[in-house]
Amino acid sequence: MSITLTVNGTPATVAAEPRTHLADLLRGELLLTGTHLGCEHGVCGACTVEVDGAPARSCLIHAGACDGASVRTIEGFGEDAVMVALRESFSAEHALQCGYCTPGMLVVARDIVLRLPDADEARVREELAGNLCRCTGYRGIVRAILGVLASRRGAAS
Amino acid sequence: MTATISKGVGASLRRKEDARFLHGRGRYVGDIRPAGTLEVAFLRSPVAHARLLGVQKPTGLVFTAADLPEIRPIRANSTLPGFRASDQPALAVGKLRHVGEPIAACVAPTRAEAEDLAAACVLDYQALPVIADMLAARAPGAALIHEHWPDNAFLETRRDEDLTDLDAVAAAKVTRRLRTARQHMAPLEGRGVLAEWDPRLEQLVVTTAAQMPHVTKTGLAECLGLDEGQVRVVAPDVGGGFGYKGILLAEELVCAALAIRLGRPVRWLEDRLEQLTANANCREHFYEVTAWADAHGKLLGVEVDATVDAGAYSLYPFSACLEAAQIGSIFPGPYTLPRFRFRTVSACTNKPPILPYRGVARTGVCYAMETTLDALARQLGISAQAIRAANLVPPEAMPYRNLVGKVFDSGDYPEALRRAVAAVDVAAVRARQAAGEAVGFGLSVFCEQGAHGTSVYHGWGIPFVPGFEQAQARFTPDGVLELRVGLHSHGQGLETTLAQVAHEILGVDPARVRLVHGDTALTPYSTGTWGSRAMVMAGGAVAEACRQLGERALAIGAALLQTDRASVRLVAGQVVAGDAAVSLDQVARTWFRSPQNLPANVDRGGLEVTAGYRPDPDTGTHSYAAHAVVAKVCTETGMVTLEQYVIVEDGGVLVNPMIVDGQVLGGVAQGIGTALYEEMPFDSEAQPLAGTLADYLLPGATEVPDIRIEHMETPSPWTRFGQKGLGESGAIGPPGAIVNAINDALAPLGAELLDLPATPARVLAALAKAGRA
Amino acid sequence: MKPAPFTYARPADWPAALALLAEGARPVAGGQSLGPMLNLRLALPERVADLRHLPGYAGVSMQGETVRIGAGTTHAAIEDGVVPGRLGEILAGVARRIAYRPVRNRGTIGGSFAHADPAADWCAVLPALPGHAIALGPEGERRIPLAEFVLGVFETALRGDELLRAIELSALPPATHFGHWKFCRKPGEFSKATACVLATPGAAPTAVLAALDAAPLVIADASALLADPTAEAARLVATLALEDPWRAALARTALRHAAEAAR
Numbered sequence A: 001m002s003i004t005l006t007v008n009g010t011p012a013t014v015a016a017e018p019r020t021h022l023a024d025l026l027r028g029e030l031l032l033t034g035t036h037l038g039c040e041h042g043v044c045g046a047c048t049v050e051v052d053g054a055p056a057r058s059c060l061i062h063a064g065a066c067d068g069a070s071v072r073t074i075e076g077f078g079e080d081a082v083m084v085a086l087r088e089s090f091s092a093e094h095a096l097q098c099g100y101c102t103p104g105m106l107v108v109a110r111d112i113v114l115r116l117p118d119a120d121e122a123r124v125r126e127e128l129a130g131n132l133c134r135c136t137g138y139r140g141i142v143r144a145i146l147g148v149l150a151s152r153r154g155a156a157s
Numbered sequence B: 001m002t003a004t005i006s007k008g009v010g011a012s013l014r015r016k017e018d019a020r021f022l023h024g025r026g027r028y029v030g031d032i033r034p035a036g037t038l039e040v041a042f043l044r045s046p047v048a049h050a051r052l053l054g055v056q057k058p059t060g061l062v063f064t065a066a067d068l069p070e071i072r073p074i075r076a077n078s079t080l081p082g083f084r085a086s087d088q089p090a091l092a093v094g095k096l097r098h099v100g101e102p103i104a105a106c107v108a109p110t111r112a113e114a115e116d117l118a119a120a121c122v123l124d125y126q127a128l129p130v131i132a133d134m135l136a137a138r139a140p141g142a143a144l145i146h147e148h149w150p151d152n153a154f155l156e157t158r159r160d161e162d163l164t165d166l167d168a169v170a171a172a173k174v175t176r177r178l179r180t181a182r183q184h185m186a187p188l189e190g191r192g193v194l195a196e197w198d199p200r201l202e203q204l205v206v207t208t209a210a211q212m213p214h215v216t217k218t219g220l221a222e223c224l225g226l227d228e229g230q231v232r233v234v235a236p237d238v239g240g241g242f243g244y245k246g247i248l249l250a251e252e253l254v255c256a257a258l259a260i261r262l263g264r265p266v267r268w269l270e271d272r273l274e275q276l277t278a279n280a281n282c283r284e285h286f287y288e289v290t291a292w293a294d295a296h297g298k299l300l301g302v303e304v305d306a307t308v309d310a311g312a313y314s315l316y317p318f319s320a321c322l323e324a325a326q327i328g329s330i331f332p333g334p335y336t337l338p339r340f341r342f343r344t345v346s347a348c349t350n351k352p353p354i355l356p357y358r359g360v361a362r363t364g365v366c367y368a369m370e371t372t373l374d375a376l377a378r379q380l381g382i383s384a385q386a387i388r389a390a391n392l393v394p395p396e397a398m399p400y401r402n403l404v405g406k407v408f409d410s411g412d413y414p415e416a417l418r419r420a421v422a423a424v425d426v427a428a429v430r431a432r433q434a435a436g437e438a439v440g441f442g443l444s445v446f447c448e449q450g451a452h453g454t455s456v457y458h459g460w461g462i463p464f465v466p467g468f469e470q471a472q473a474r475f476t477p478d479g480v481l482e483l484r485v486g487l488h489s490h491g492q493g494l495e496t497t498l499a500q501v502a503h504e505i506l507g508v509d510p511a512r513v514r515l516v517h518g519d520t521a522l523t524p525y526s527t528g529t530w531g532s533r534a535m536v537m538a539g540g541a542v543a544e545a546c547r548q549l550g551e552r553a554l555a556i557g558a559a560l561l562q563t564d565r566a567s568v569r570l571v572a573g574q575v576v577a578g579d580a581a582v583s584l585d586q587v588a589r590t591w592f593r594s595p596q597n598l599p600a601n602v603d604r605g606g607l608e609v610t611a612g613y614r615p616d617p618d619t620g621t622h623s624y625a626a627h628a629v630v631a632k633v634c635t636e637t638g639m640v641t642l643e644q645y646v647i648v649e650d651g652g653v654l655v656n657p658m659i660v661d662g663q664v665l666g667g668v669a670q671g672i673g674t675a676l677y678e679e680m681p682f683d684s685e686a687q688p689l690a691g692t693l694a695d696y697l698l699p700g701a702t703e704v705p706d707i708r709i710e711h712m713e714t715p716s717p718w719t720r721f722g723q724k725g726l727g728e729s730g731a732i733g734p735p736g737a738i739v740n741a742i743n744d745a746l747a748p749l750g751a752e753l754l755d756l757p758a759t760p761a762r763v764l765a766a767l768a769k770a771g772r773a
Numbered sequence C: 001m002k003p004a005p006f007t008y009a010r011p012a013d014w015p016a017a018l019a020l021l022a023e024g025a026r027p028v029a030g031g032q033s034l035g036p037m038l039n040l041r042l043a044l045p046e047r048v049a050d051l052r053h054l055p056g057y058a059g060v061s062m063q064g065e066t067v068r069i070g071a072g073t074t075h076a077a078i079e080d081g082v083v084p085g086r087l088g089e090i091l092a093g094v095a096r097r098i099a100y101r102p103v104r105n106r107g108t109i110g111g112s113f114a115h116a117d118p119a120a121d122w123c124a125v126l127p128a129l130p131g132h133a134i135a136l137g138p139e140g141e142r143r144i145p146l147a148e149f150v151l152g153v154f155e156t157a158l159r160g161d162e163l164l165r166a167i168e169l170s171a172l173p174p175a176t177h178f179g180h181w182k183f184c185r186k187p188g189e190f191s192k193a194t195a196c197v198l199a200t201p202g203a204a205p206t207a208v209l210a211a212l213d214a215a216p217l218v219i220a221d222a223s224a225l226l227a228d229p230t231a232e233a234a235r236l237v238a239t240l241a242l243e244d245p246w247r248a249a250l251a252r253t254a255l256r257h258a259a260e261a262a263r
Ligand SMILES: Cc1cc2nc3c(=O)[nH]c(=O)nc-3n(C[C@H](O)[C@H](O)[C@H](O)COP(=O)(O)OP(=O)(O)OC[C@H]3O[C@@H](n4cnc5c(N)ncnc54)[C@H](O)[C@@H]3O)c2cc1C
Pocket: A041, A042, A043, C026, C027, C028, C029, C030, C031, C032, C033, C034, C035, C036, C051, C071, C097, C098, C099, C100, C103, C106, C107, C108, C109, C110, C111, C112, C113, C114, C115, C119, C120, C121, C122, C158, C162, C163, C164, C165, C187, C188, C189, C190, C191
């Protein structure tokens, strides 16, 4: 079937089997390989992208459902201020090792920062529960997000 | 010298590799798909033990063993006396020996279509009795998995010493039967292979998610009957290894053979279902431990009978016996054990083979030893700290050779224990216990042999023996320093830390250092990244190559400065003589682009050096650590909560403390998984019962507490900078410390937990056994 | 792990959706339960009908004291307060503990209820609330009391030719007490025991015990549980004769915690 969607702000029309999930569509057809697959059953979070403005599992949305959707992948955040701050903070806090979980982590981290400006450590951990990392032990990731939250609160007050 | 302090050895330099990952520009096997690539899905065994009678193939590209006779079976031998090697066929021949064993390769333009083919195959087999449990494997009359063997064991090892006299003199004696679960290493990225045949070079190019690309190349060449020059292995970005990517895969062989046969790129990407239910597992141990101690807790002797469920085949290159046979030599741990008797068995069962996971056998050994010590302490009425203090190797004994010949290089083990205990308010835990709360304090102390080399491995006689680690250092014409190493970085940050080492020696800005790794065509041979060896071995090799390169640069620089070699030094990336200086960039430019200015006696090797390194002695460094845990147990549900987690760690000189902490923290998270969550259950027919990450639980951000790490930095006397291998350390200590904390909490209720993981169901069962639930 | 082939249809209106259903199409809403089953080839539909674009499928409307929640309303919308009043607060608290936010952004209350996974949160909570599931079939709408909707494991009162269209609930007075407790070792894990207790002023308290690997146990009058949570929880769980002592312990604990929180 033919699918029309907007990816990282650019309209795209692709041919895909209805059974192809969004992650494979992005990776295979659109060559956006920053979106990773870690389980293909919704648990690991590696495939998380923004769909119509909110984080979603790209392994659980099959081609038909993407028709008309607006998708933003890790490649599509450019100079977005929150993403810039998160990248900086992730590196400073050593929040990544092999990098495989990182794109999904960043998409979720950005959502946490914007949606829950007052989140404390416990809340950040809870919100991260759907993104597995096998390398870091999470401390760096949690600290990186808390750091961005704190600096934004500082800037706001 | 401020530059050295901020960027060289000891600096928490931010990682050079971060930028690409933070922008989604990492490049993993699954990201590479040349035009015309065909995808593979495997038809896999649905049963654990059967005679394979045939496969009815649907129309399409489906290959069984009979179609690919050019692939020889994988054979991972060991020369240890009595070892039985297994022939692991790339595709099943004659028999099926575990669920998930590959039977046929189904090839199609997309993975989905390849899976359609696999689903359309019809399998004909005759079921055989299944060996699902390692203790039942050697029972008389048990079905034989490899029919020409006398029984289901790869190897048995022993050390005989009569300990019966200890009963009469010991103040305490305990015996414990302990089990650790079968686990998955579960890197977030699975395995993946892309094989291509390059007709121009007549070369097979295999891009694969691997930790040990050169060893994979050797294995591929052997099993495919190619010469090694005809095989190139590329390991691009790899999404975590932990041991899982340290084996030669049947799937790699099949993809390679198909690429040659079909003349098209052929790719297989492991999915999570395959990883969980078909491919290698790790860590399933059973221990029966008896320990004797005097009234002060001083160990008089230990006897251990250990069995490891090695699964159906001996994996290449580590073999089926490394895990079990190692138990004998590492069981004494960091303690001065006077007498010791052991037997180890590598049992063969109808389960997927196992391979060494971060910590290898140490995690199980530490669990068995540390819980046994606490049982002794409870019997003697002394503290967990006291019994350890009574037995740890004292600093004045270093370097210390223990009774099985392990040599510990350096350190103050009792101090690590003291600091770990001091970091926790144990009195507060005792007060809460007195008030009736089920809360406990637990310790584990261990040491980790890392970077052990030729002298240790030649005795195993497995398919590889690590020798001199080589590194190449060379300048490009613009003065960028290029380092080439044969091992692989997949999260460890070697692109940064090896640049720090180069900076330490040559003063080149790490930003101007590039690491080339993960390509057998571009790097010197190496056994790869395993055994906590990368920073010791590659760090030493890079330092030596840079030192020699520096010598050559100094000679050219001296000529450019019109002085002699004795008058120049390297300072911050410059060749300096008094007030005059010439940059390494200029030196490089001279060699490559203005050779007319070179001195007549210039070293014709140019600005390119390959150097080898091996510590002397090469018996390995021993990093060590004490873990201290406060855990709370809900006696109603069995749920365990980790309230505090403290680690005192001695990794010698830390090349990059930030990265070291990252290694420790990541290891601890995995150790928490081993302790509390991770378990691959099998039914009595050896069917794996967890096929998704919703069933096989990995610790998430809510399960791993905020961990405190304190460092001691006793330099290893044997390594280039005093660094010690510690990449695996974090994963070793948690099960012992956590279960000791749980048992401390349960002790007032008369309950004790013995098996891993300490799930709520097991905690409640322990309480029920004690009549408390 | 790729699905077997299927075709995709996106009905523009309810009659079209019912027609597709009659032809054997499998409805899909958020795909957060069906998606994994497709990828694992545990579900092998020939055709899926995407309900998400049906008119009025998502969203909340008030009709007097009745709140109508479109079946396609996501867990995240409910978490963010799309349902007003005390009822909305209660539902938001439940929604927040379902899975993870990226799953909640797609997963729907209707999809979850229709799926009837014994461990699902809505299956454990909705039966305690006063209201109906609104089914739409060839003959029009049918109102199924919430307590009678889930019949077993993955089994509901919906007929094969019906779709779940909405959930209708009575608004709850501000003084309503509610307790909800579930046992998961980590967030998003399948619950091993879930209980909830609803105590509305002037009405008999209700309770549900779920995640039993069976249909939820609905307790129409939970007065005894509120009066003595420990003893009554033990009595109720004993009547179930659960085989696994650990699961029985969790069930008792769940009921007790939920009851205590609702007092
Ligand atoms: C990682 C993960 C963790 C999860 N954790 C939890 C949790 O903690 N608690 C919890 O409750 N749930 C959990 N879920 C499930 C999640 O809540 C799903 O969103 C929900 O169960 C299904 O809703 P859906 O809209 O996605 O339905 P779909 O997946 O689209 O459909 C589910 C089933 O219902 C049918 N269906 C859907 N809509 C209708 C309709 N209107 N009429 C008739 N039939 C219909 C479909 O045919 C299908 O059989 C989890 C899911 C994932 C992936």
